[in-house]
Amino acid sequence: MTSRVTFVSPATSPSLRQARFYDGDSIDDIGAARAREAAGSLAAPARVLVSASVRCRETAAALGLDGVETPALGGLDVGRWRGRTLDEVGAAEPEAVGHWLTAPGWAAHGGESVRDMCERVRRWLESAQHMDGRTVAVVEPEVIRAAVTLALGLPEASFWRLDVAPLTATELSGRSGRWNLRLGRPLVASAQGDNAAL
Numbered sequence: 001m002t003s004r005v006t007f008v009s010p011a012t013s014p015s016l017r018q019a020r021f022y023d024g025d026s027i028d029d030i031g032a033a034r035a036r037e038a039a040g041s042l043a044a045p046a047r048v049l050v051s052a053s054v055r056c057r058e059t060a061a062a063l064g065l066d067g068v069e070t071p072a073l074g075g076l077d078v079g080r081w082r083g084r085t086l087d088e089v090g091a092a093e094p095e096a097v098g099h100w101l102t103a104p105g106w107a108a109h110g111g112e113s114v115r116d117m118c119e120r121v122r123r124w125l126e127s128a129q130h131m132d133g134r135t136v137a138v139v140e141p142e143v144i145r146a147a148v149t150l151a152l153g154l155p156e157a158s159f160w161r162l163d164v165a166p167l168t169a170t171e172l173s174g175r176s177g178r179w180n181l182r183l184g185r186p187l188v189a190s191a192q193g194d195n196a197a198l
Contacts, residue, residue: 007172056140
């Protein structure tokens, strides 16, 4: 049995445009319009899962998907940095930002370490290999980073070297404990291209 998981990143939001740690804001008008235009561009899934964030739920809804919130696929908890820009945090806590970007087990911001989040995603990926049919998961970008890092067996330090653009699909297909990666592509309206096979 081959399992297929299509991870979809959320549409743009003010926090994303301002390079601010996500603070629960909604997707913006441009992001919502692009998501509505892309509705129907994904192959029909057996199940739809979403991170519990507002922007993931709104992106799924704009895509015409009714998803189930899945805690294992939640975004990285950045603790006291929530809502602040990386520049602000870097100016106030330069050593802390350095540790955060280079030490996957570091979580002194009061949230979750990258290593702990990756472990959470790893456990979910193991269970996903036993799911029949296609899964679409509208999740935070860091969840997609973790899934790709784990699927390819990359070192933990690779996590921060992966960029995930808004409203893109990244597909993993796997069986027998091995995953293959189909790199992210923008979602576009199915009438504009051949992305319906995603």
